Amino acid sequence: MSLLEQLNDVQQDAVKNTDGPSMIIAGAGSGKTRVLTYKIAYLLEKGVDPFNIMALTFTNKAAREMKARIEQLVSSTEARNVWMGTFHSIFARILRIEAEKLGFPSNFTIYDTDDSKSIIKKILKELQLDDKIYKPKQILGRISSAKNNLISHIDYNNNPELTQVDKDSGKGQLGQIYTIYQERLRKSSAMDFDDLLFNTNVLLRDHPDVLIKYQRRFKYFLVDEYQDTNHSQYLIVKRLAAQTENLTVVGDDAQSIYAFRGANIQNILNMNKDYSDLKTFKLEQNYRSTQNIVGIANAIIRNNKKQIKKTIWTDNQMGEKIRLSSTSTDNEEGSNVARTIFEVKHNERANDSEFAILYRTNAQSRAMEESLRRMNIRYKIYGGLSFYSRKEIKDLLAYLRLVINKNDSEALLRVINYPKRGIGQTSIDKLRLEADRLNISLWSLIENLENSNILAKSTSIRIIEFVNMIKSFQLDLKTKNAYDLASAVAKGSGIYSTMYNSRDDDEGVMRFENMEELLSGIKEFSEEESGEVDAPEIRTLEEFMQDIALHTDADDKDKDDGEYVTLMTIHAAKGLEFPYVFIVGMEENLFPSMLALNSRVELEEERRLFYVALTRGEKRVFLSYSESRYKWGNLQYSEPSRFLSELEPKFIDDQTADLIMSEETSKTTAKKVNKSTTKGKTPLPKTKATPKTTKSTPENLTPINRESRGVSDNQANSIKVGMEVFHDRFGRGKVETIEGEGKNKKATVKFKNNTSKVLLLQFAKLRILKQ
């Protein structure tokens, strides 16, 4: 069969093993997606009905691309009938079909994190709890992890262990908050992200008829990125696949980076306990990266204790060694990266789209952005403040949400007085209190406001006008297409003209344009083919809004598949690959994150994250760190990441290797610096604090091309306490102590500016000045 010819032996075995449970442990770059794609194609060629296949992917974009590829492979459009998508979107779809079984309307709203947070804040206010103790984010985290482990608010409150933990941390009322939170969601006919999975479990658990229906419908299950599934997802798959056990999971424990949101690596490790006849396939050949990249990644991951044994290897070329660079400020790091991209582009005739800049936190994008702009390099930032989380977009979406689901109180509160229509906070508070007392949704209350006199007449009239406006939109839900209705809402609500009139500055223009962009997106949707054969039906607003909350900009159709450098967090880069990868901000307390330093488990997750970052690279990988960085508007000094000292030198570009130091550094300097920047109310003037900052003139940016004047390995051994030495970056210094043996031999050197650094002698090319 021609399909199989394009695969290696193990890949073929994995693909041909269609029936029964199987697990594919797929190392980075080993053709995991390929195997999944081909397996589905193979199933289709064998005559399996696409309607019987469910494939769960990590992003919707991945699903879309996979579908397109399968269509090519089997040269048929049959593939579009495979149910393929993320857990959240697939099960949201099923939940809408079965909603009434759970007491939800099928047009329930999906609340995003902002909605959830705002509910929590309101509850805290009502219970008069201090939001410094009850931090909304933490509370949500706790509720989320409860849900991911299928602990309902009732279970939670009945579980003495959980409630004791809360009491001990001074948050005894957390369980109560959880309960009220769930009541609010239900009253709003809304589910949060975790509810989508939780409620799917409830559905399949409590409604055997539904379970059987979907078990009959789906006969083959494929799950990608299985290492990042949580308990809730695990159970859904287990329940659905119980009938046929035709389950293929694909994953790599070394790339598990979502434990923080409940991913449970045990799901992979315990597969053979759940399925005694499990077949395991290990894909260990890397087709993506050079030997240098594979080598360095292997060396890094080796430092983790917990992992499935496997040897990733490659037949690819050696390639260039990994380059390190350091700069004194984060802005310089940016211009250094931009300049390197510029050079590589010309020297190796690469396109912008072949480059990716990866970072640990979204906040780091800014320094990169500015430098790229200065160098006229086109770029695109993924994540961060996404399109859908902009205020103006949320405002319009809130109207649309309210029209679709009138019980959506979060949406209602957002727009009831926007644009201003004279309904102030006091009135709104009264309404909320009253709705709560009567135990009805806000909408039910204001819909019948005539009969109540809790508000002044004039205010009541304004509210009734608002209600009537929304009602008039609702009338058109089934008859108008998404775009016609949405633009009617934008104009009728006054939001359009408000935005139009606020274009007096750049921000205002942006806002207006964003709103226009949303509308034109809806227009495009309305005009799209519905996919169904000769379906003359219109595409409604309800359809458009269905999974808008699940939409991320990584999912965006690459409309302008133009040339640009990609900027994203390492998390977002999972599953992607680029010829040239820059990993920036390799600093202690940033990567690994300060918050991960407390436990081995979290530190290992950071290391896996680094592993993921490294293995995105095909041809070359560049690492960099900065000696200082702005955080909260303050300049903070930083030390090189401990991960740099784990890099194996033979894969590192010699001329840059001396930038590696061990994680330990002078405590005296660190303290001194902290004092002057954080304690003193007057932070150091910027010019003074960053003496080395220069206006991105390439000459003095990085030491990348600096001539190497280091001593040889043997000479490193001859360095003794008391010697005066010279370091390319730090200058003259005196050796204070020496510790460690061989590879780990390091010296504490006190330099002339009174900073002492701990240097790994194998990297730090010290010249001996005086014996």
Next chain:
DNA sequence: GTATTATCTAAGTCT
């Protein structure tokens, strides 16, 4: 009820 100003606090990763 609304507009303006002052003060606070946050940035860890994501569906």
Next chain:
DNA sequence: TAGATAATAC
């Protein structure tokens, strides 16, 4: 730094 919220004036 910047956005979110509280305090204040109108």
